[in-house]
Amino acid sequence: MSRQGEGKLTGMNSFFIRTSGCNLRCWFCDTPYASWSPTGKTVSLDQLINDAIQAKVDHVVLTGGEPLLPAAIESLCDRLFEEGLHVTIETAGTIDKPIACDLLSLSPKLAGSTPDPDQHPRWSELHQSRRLPIDIMRRLIDGAKDYQLKFVVSSPDQFTEICSVADQLDAAADDVFIMPEGVTTEAMDRAQMQLRPLTESHGFQYCDRMQIRWYGNRRGT
Ligand SMILES: C[S@@+](CC[C@H](N)C(=O)[O-])C[C@H]1O[C@@H](n2cnc3c(N)ncnc32)[C@H](O)[C@@H]1O
Numbered sequence: 001m002s003r004q005g006e007g008k009l010t011g012m013n014s015f016f017i018r019t020s021g022c023n024l025r026c027w028f029c030d031t032p033y034a035s036w037s038p039t040g041k042t043v044s045l046d047q048l049i050n051d052a053i054q055a056k057v058d059h060v061v062l063t064g065g066e067p068l069l070p071a072a073i074e075s076l077c078d079r080l081f082e083e084g085l086h087v088t089i090e091t092a093g094t095i096d097k098p099i100a101c102d103l104l105s106l107s108p109k110l111a112g113s114t115p116d117p118d119q120h121p122r123w124s125e126l127h128q129s130r131r132l133p134i135d136i137m138r139r140l141i142d143g144a145k146d147y148q149l150k151f152v153v154s155s156p157d158q159f160t161e162i163c164s165v166a167d168q169l170d171a172a173a174d175d176v177f178i179m180p181e182g183v184t185t186e187a188m189d190r191a192q193m194q195l196r197p198l199t200e201s202h203g204f205q206y207c208d209r210m211q212i213r214w215y216g217n218r219r220g221t
């Protein structure tokens with residue numbers, strides 16, 4: 001049990017399910033234990049549903065790693081819906097699956113997310129070739145009741161690219177969230193000074209990462 005720290009449902013008590021394993025390798029990934037060096041244990045669907053019910057909250061967040069990768073993700077969503085739970089999926093949006101959810105929290109990965117080609121030649125190439133399949137993202141958005149686009153930003157120069165991706169996805173400015181890259185309050189405060197005015201001048205929403213302010217950058221929060 002935690003609180004949603006990012007985007008339109010910030011502050012909502014939520015049960016988080018984090019799948020391990022990712023098809024991308026963002027250099028800045030804040031959950032390397034679910035991407036670069038995947039760890040974790042196998043949990044049955046029955047157990048997950050049971051735990052979600054026991055958490056006594058209305059909201060469940062599926063994240064990762066990349067939550068659209070596991071074969072059982074559709075069954076998991078269906079069973080959460082049967083329990084009347086609100087399901088948010090946090091995804092980079094690169095996996096083609098006909099999945100339904102209440103809120104698709106889509107975080108398209110910009111060119112600057114690609115890992116260093118000298119240090120990680122294979123992953124750099126794979127990441128670059130996989131990170132932005134606009135047609136797949138459009139289908140995911142069509143299958144969701146609501147959506148938001150959350151961009152991780154490490155430089156103001158990235159706004160041109162963000163506008164282009166948002167345009168290609170026909171996103172309203174109001175559904176675009178600008179989130180600072182960073183895992184400390186100090187880094188987020190520094191970034192905010194530069195990014196907030198730009199965010200507002202584009203009509204986008206600024207997205208702090210409240211979990212870092214509430215809990216610190218701790219696993220399980
Ligand atoms: C760890 S990812 C898991 C879900 C999915 N793989 C994705 O990237 O959307 C969860 C969220 O954290 C964001 N994120 C990861 N590392 C970050 C960092 N260093 N700073 C800011 N946001 C970060 C991602 O963009 C995404 O919105």
Ligand SMILES: Nc1nc2[nH]cc(C(=O)O)c2c(=O)[nH]1
Nearest residue numbers: 003004005006063090211221
């Ligand atoms: N509290 C909290 N809120 C979050 N919203 C999205 C998260 C994610 O890692 O996907 C996240 C997370 O890791 N923690």
Ligand code: SF4
Nearest residue numbers: 022026029035065092
């Ligand atoms: S897509 Fe998400 S989980 Fe995968 S490496 Fe990037 S931030 Fe991490």
Ligand SMILES: [Mg+2]
Nearest residue numbers: 030031063221
């Ligand atoms: Mg997180």
